[in-house]
Amino acid sequence: xxxxxxxxxxxxxAQGYRLTxxxxxxxxxxxxxxxxxxxCEIYDQVSAQMPALNQATVYRTLEFFVELxxxxxxxxxxxxVYELVGEQPHYHxxxxxxxxxxxxxxxxxxxxxxxxxxxxGFQADLDHVVIQGVCAGCxxxxx
Amino acid sequence: xxxxxxxxxxxxxAQGYRLTxxxxxxxxxxxxxxxxxxxCEIYDQVSAQMPALNQATVYRTLEFFVELxxxxxxxxxxxxVYELVGEQPHYHxxxxxxxxxxxxxxxxxxxxxxxxxxxxGFQADLDHVVIQGVCAGCxxxxx
DNA sequence: CAAATTATTGCAAAAATTCGCAATAGAGAA
DNA sequence: TTCTCTATTGCGAATTTTTGCAATAATTTG
Numbered sequence: 435x436x437x438x439x440x441x442x443x444x445x446x447x448a449q450g451y452r453l454t455x456x457x458x459x460x461x462x463x464x465x466x467x468x469x470x471x472x473x474c475e476i477y478d479q480v481s482a483q484m485p486a487l488n489q490a491t492v493y494r495t496l497e498f499f500v501e502l503x504x505x506x507x508x509x510x511x512x513x514x515v516y517e518l519v520g521e522q523p524h525y526h527x528x529x530x531x532x533x534x535x536x537x538x539x540x541x542x543x544x545x546x547x548x549x550x551x552x553x554x555g556f557q558a559d560l561d562h563v564v565i566q567g568v569c570a571g572c573x574x575x576x577x
Numbered sequence: 578x579x580x581x582x583x584x585x586x587x588x589x590x591a592q593g594y595r596l597t598x599x600x601x602x603x604x605x606x607x608x609x610x611x612x613x614x615x616x617c618e619i620y621d622q623v624s625a626q627m628p629a630l631n632q633a634t635v636y637r638t639l640e641f642f643v644e645l646x647x648x649x650x651x652x653x654x655x656x657x658v659y660e661l662v663g664e665q666p667h668y669h670x671x672x673x674x675x676x677x678x679x680x681x682x683x684x685x686x687x688x689x690x691x692x693x694x695x696x697x698g699f700q701a702d703l704d705h706v707v708i709q710g711v712c713a714g715c716x717x718x719x720x
Numbered sequence: 721c722a723a724a725t726t727a728t729t730g731c732a733a734a735a736a737t738t739c740g741c742a743a744t745a746g747a748g749a750a
Numbered sequence: 751t752t753c754t755c756t757a758t759t760g761c762g763a764a765t766t767t768t769t770g771c772a773a774t775a776a777t778t779t780g
Binding site: 507509527529530536538542543546549550554555556557558559562563564565566567568569570573574 | 650652670672673679681685686689692693697698699700701702705706707708709710711712713716717
């Protein structure tokens with residue numbers, strides 16, 4: 435985690451914002467919690483480290499990082515979950531039946547992104563696409 | 578709208594559910610409100626027609642239709658919006674700066690869907706993909 | 721290093737969304 | 751049509767998320 439602090443700090447300060455202890459803690463926590471986590475789960479974790487930290491601050495902090503595109507927010511199985519955006523662009527296949535989430539490298543989306551840019555001038559965020567559907571397992575078990 | 582009632586009614590009853598006046602009204606309302614609408618906007622509209630109808634019922638009804646995949650729920654510009662799923666599969670390009678939404682026919686996604694099915698056994702819901710990014714207008718105005 | 725500026729926090733209240741449960745009312749059977 | 755069964759509604763309360771504002775603390779300026 436610590437190796438991230440410098441990067442983040444510069445990235446944030448360059449835009450006139452501040453990397454406060456609260457924000458650092460949320461980032462570190464999200465880093466420690468491997469994959470997706472709900473606001474509530476994040477608050478519980480963070481709260482253990484810094485009891486004074488308010489829930490509203492957690493929500494605002496998450497929203498703040500989402501806007502900076504350091505973390506991604508998505509709806510998975512009816513829950514709003516947050517995830518640290520890593521180095522590797524990837525997208526999510528979310529099963530609407532079992533809520534299982536598969537992550538795929540974004541290579542298969544590159545052509546689509548190119549096409550969107552050329553034809554529509556739209557610069558797609560490759561690394562935060564959620565595709566709903568039915569996974570192989572559920573397709574097999576319910577024909 | 579009325580021509581929908583039969584289709585919907587059968588579709589819903591076939592699964593053991595009921596097409597109540599409340600549900601019909603929500604569908605009709607969503608049909609009348611051209612594009613995306615928030616739960617609040619829908620409630621306001623619906624409430625004018627049927628004042629006794631409770632907010633909780635609106636939320637439950639929307640969730641119900643989302644599960645039946647008759648309406649789609651997405652996060653656009655930080656708001657949760659609902660939209661009647663039409664006949665034409667399409668996807669959304671949402672600009673993260675101006676929240677403008679473009680709708681595109683799903684043809685460009687067909688290859689991707691095929692690939693997902695063949696390689697991962699994942700049956701993607703083509704008609705409800707939201708791709709975030711920056712639209713042509715915003716890219717031009719903020720270089 | 722002190723003062724000034726302003727982004728950020730904590731708090732409490734508001735707003736949005738969900739939930740439990742008794743009452744209601746569709747849909748099918750008799 | 752009437753009866754039965756159970757999905758659905760309305761209501762109020764609980765939970766989650768957002769917001770306004772004064773207090774705090776991180777930068778910048780002098």
